[in-house]
Amino acid sequence: MDKMLKYKQEYVVTLKDINLRYSGEKGEVNALQNINLDIEEGEFICALGPSGCGKSTLLKIIAGLLKPSQGEAKMDGEPIDGPDWHRGVVFQSPTLYPWLNVQDNVAFGLKMRKFPKNEIEELTNKYLELVGLKGSEKHKPYELSGGMKQRASLARVLANKPRMILMDEPFGALDALTRQNMQTLIRKIWTKTENTVFLITHDVDEALALATRIIVMSSRPGKILKEFNMDFTYHISDGSKENPRYTPKYMGIREEILKIINCQNEELRFS
Template structure:
């Protein structure tokens, strides 16, 4: 298969070593994650799947630095992840836009917090507003935008900082099917162009297979990685090959394999 992207170079960006997370709740002690080991290489597009409550978002929050594991360690470039950092940009399902700021002001907010000079800040902001197709809406407020446009603004808000890693927690889950397809194509193009490393949570197996270079499937709580699949379908999802790639025998076999793992774990949890 001819690849349109060759950014994966074997360098480990994030390393998870025996990561566990245990917390106390009203029902007692809960083990959210158990013995999670994972190496994320520079340039990979990883999609994470699993039944609800399996710890996907918890794992993302640990990588983002929002949470600390109760055992094991999470490292980025060989150093412990001890808190949030602009080098790890996070895109949530609900766009965290400030309603009193314009779209341009929202997008360049992180640059202002980092004290990037105004002239440079304006140029970078303009570039990414153009990339996500919001140049004509730069001076609008968030309430004037559709859901898909807000999510594009949220994506630009992360991209302007040019983070080494982009973390996405079901970012397209609330969008209609047509807008979702457009957003998938957009993030795929940005990933290929910028050679970013992406960690993307989804419940949609077709979304995972069409975006990812690697699909990780997690078990029901306590969350463990139970299956890892390498996939190259993303390289054929733009243009004339998209339909043949999605309905190929290899694609359908991998799709069934992922669903079987998830469904089996769901049945065991009941």
């Protein structure tokens, strides 16, 4: 009970005055500067910005894969100190073990955490069904399409029942139709599981169709230039006759985001 109360009182993740610098071939690189971000339970946040702005670096700090040079990164009020199953990561390239079939890939994390065999089977079957891979359990990764591989990667993350899902351009390598289907799937999963999601994308329409909040980042050093709160994803999922993509509100936010990103790209060209 105390833990549940804590979750309600605290943000899932808080980033305070985050800076990250590292040594590159041409000297010190200032990748992130003065990032402040509070992520609430159940939010779906999408990060947009020009290439090289530090979106993936920010995700890796939340995941615990990188430590900031300055500032504090916390989850549920506790410092983020390394990777943790509470924060599941889905990368652009599926990270499936090629020698394991789909079922064993999805079950891998549960086995490492020494779950009982019957619970492993139950959770594996549950999330394979949720991502639409029932019937493909015995396939090896090389037998799967790109979309199926990403669904298997997603099922593997979900089976661990993380509090937060981090996705680094997970649909970037997919064809347009598969990408749209994956967007529909992740929205359905987010609605069903009520996970907190942080997704990186270059696609403004993808962000608008999925996010409850969009953060737009500057060119390096990456800073959060503007945040947009929205509810288009709910209207897309409810089967409403009016497609929110064609509403003045949607188009207005879309144009504002594109203008910010294009300005950043222009600055990069002439810097």
